[in-house]
Amino acid sequence: MAQHFLLSRAAKTLSLAQVFRLSIEEAELTFRKLRWADTNGAPVCPSCGSLDAYGCRRPSGVLRFRCKGCKKDFTVTSGTLFASHKLPLKSYLAAIAVFCAVRAALTASAGVAPNKFLAKLASDWRKPDGLFVIQPDDVDGFLLPLTVARLPGLGKVTEENLRS
């Protein structure tokens, strides 16, 4: 199974400062390269996996792709946890940058000691007593659903979205 794109090297090197400087076109390209890292940003149909898709930009400016294999339309966020939201791509990139910064901080501290930040997260999360120790191998399993569900502005995220 392919690595979750939020955990890719490209995502890890994305900084908030960078994201804020991006034009709309650059944000689009950055998101494509994150999402479809294996093809360097070329669209991959989320329905059938075909690489044979062409772009057709809507009058609204939204970039859509049409798959030549299954004839379905998709966007750069189709099939990701961002699919059901209607925010600018820059908002998603900012959320990804924040996610990766938190993840890096957690990974660095995991296994050393249950720190205050983690205790706070854990007590908000599901352990009212705050007694929660996270091991280095558990960071992603813990953080991915947690952070994704709480990304600023994204609201509720459904179970199936979390699996993509």
Ligand SMILES: [Zn+2]
């Ligand atoms: Zn397809």
